[in-house]
Amino acid sequence: MRDDEMKRIAGRWAELEGQRLLAERDALNRDGVRLLLPRADAQVQQLLRRPKPNRAQRRRRMWTAIAACLAVYLILPHALLAARDAGGASAPQDAASTSSAAAEPIPIPFHVPEHYAVLSASMDNGVGVYYIAHEDGDDVVVTVAPEEEGAAAPGEVMPDEVEIDGETVAAAVTPDYKMLSFEKGGDVYTLSCREDMGTLAALYRELRNEK
Amino acid sequence: MVLVFTFDTVSERDRFAALYERYRKLMYVKALDILRDPMLAEDAVSEAFIRVYRNMGKIEGVDSPRTAAFLVTIVRNAALTIYARRRGDAVPEEDVFLETAAGADPHGVEDLVERDLTNEDVVRVVGALDEQSRAIFVLKYAYDLPHREIAEQCGITENYVTVKLHRIRKKITEELRIGN
CATH class of the missing domain: 1.10.10.10 (Winged helix-like DNA-binding domain superfamily/Winged helix DNA-binding domain)
Incomplete structure (x- = not known):
């Protein structure tokens, strides 16, 4: 059964059950007697005083990573493709950043698989952004966000899931782009491309299996 | 008692406070149905609101039917977890x-x-x-x-x-x- 049908059933059930519960709630509250729950009251007061655990920071990092993927993918492709066609792409593990030539080379934290070349690498708010090109397929933007710096877990930010070799992987699938996200070695990796989830799946396997 | 603002927005904090005021009795009753113990039922309510706090993004209107179903689902889960823990049961997988x-x-x-x-x-x-x-x-x-x-x-x-x-x-x- 398709997920959208399951959502339809679950949503209707929540609506029906919720209406019944609201009536029950209002009947209970109508007597005007306040139930004594001193420990629960104290706990809630603690919550009302406590700062949310890095939620805003984690959201900022998530959207930074996604914006970086999309900005690189949608705004720079022509310039980078021209550089590639002119032989400007190189496969060394340390790629120069897209900023000035005097900048320190940014190390690539993963082994670039065979048949891929790194077109650019940059750091954005602690998130590494790497634009890599396959010799005969979709170009891919890879972001690597350290979890210790508050990166959101993949399942928290990706709306979809796909199955790859029996594993459920967090994903985003839209008409304009495809994304996969997974954790490895304390970092959150996000892969995005324009066209083909298969390209991301193949890269996912390479990155997952590298030692 | 003065409530100190610590939520992302004032409206989120007010929504959380309103949820607690309006649903605490219902959620207590639902937890008591499962646990048959007033103190444990209160613990379930307390645990449930910690979970609600973590999932405020899923809460629509305070008086929305979906919100009511969500909160009761959460407290029933909290009660079932406490119940299993008390019995020393591991959830079979x-x-x-x-x-x-x-x-x-x-x-x-x-x-x-x-x-x-x-x-x-x-x-x-x-x-x-x-x-x-x-x-x-x-x-x-x-x-x-x-x-x-x-x-x-x-x-x-x-x-x-x-x-x-x-x-x-x-x-x-x-x-x-x-x-x-």
Whole structure:
């Protein structure tokens, strides 16, 4: 059964059950007697005083990573493709950043698989952004966000899931782009491309299996 | 008592406070139904609101039916977890062989869901699920909680959530077929 049908059933059930519960709630509250729950009251007061655990920071990092993927993918492709066609792409593990030539080379934290070349690498708010090109397929933007710096877990930010070799992987699938996200070695990796989830799946396997 | 602003927005804090005021009694009653112990029921309410706090993004209007169902699902899960913990029960996680699509009827499922489901159908098929399965199903498909959060709320592993969801889909398909 398709997920959208399951959502339809679950949503209707929540609506029906919720209406019944609201009536029950209002009947209970109508007597005007306040139930004594001193420990629960104290706990809630603690919550009302406590700062949310890095939620805003984690959201900022998530959207930074996604914006970086999309900005690189949608705004720079022509310039980078021209550089590639002119032989400007190189496969060394340390790629120069897209900023000035005097900048320190940014190390690539993963082994670039065979048949891929790194077109650019940059750091954005602690998130590494790497634009890599396959010799005969979709170009891919890879972001690597350290979890210790508050990166959101993949399942928290990706709306979809796909199955790859029996594993459920967090994903985003839209008409304009495809994304996969997974954790490895304390970092959150996000892969995005324009066209083909298969390209991301193949890269996912390479990155997952590298030692 | 002065409430100190620590939420992302003032409205979020006010919504949380309003949820607690309006739902604490209902949630206590639901927890007491399961636990039969006032102190444990209060603990369940307390635990439930910690979970609500973590999932404020899933809360719509304070008086929305979906919000009511969400909060009660959460407190029932909290109560069930406390109940299992008190009994020393580990939640069983059977090995499940996920059937491949090879033996499935490729036409049956789509035919079943093409017709309009009545409210009675919806109540019946979801009601046929056991308590834990119903909670997992609703948290996943009505509220789009990630597997990790569902696992934490139900006191099971993330992997088992995935397995359970597969079984739940099969169960619902079977229930729809029976009704048809």
